[in-house]
Amino acid sequence: MSPLLAQVLREIEQLNPEEQLEVISHTTKLVKRQISGNSVWQAYLESKQERQEVYRRLANS
Numbered sequence: 001m002s003p004l005l006a007q008v009l010r011e012i013e014q015l016n017p018e019e020q021l022e023v024i025s026h027t028t029k030l031v032k033r034q035i036s037g038n039s040v041w042q043a044y045l046e047s048k049q050e051r052q053e054v055y056r057r058l059a060n061s
Helices: 003-013 017-050 052-060
Strands: none
Touching (some): 017 052
């Protein structure tokens, strides 16, 4: 286990159960947003790559 992870877990253990749930809930939401954002960005990049020729023709017209 990394030292940073160990420190985070120690700090979470000092919280009461209600606060622990709040921290876990908030963190889960952030991770889901990050994953969702990454998939949207990846889809954009794939679309851009697939349509590169079309975009080049439009730019040159």
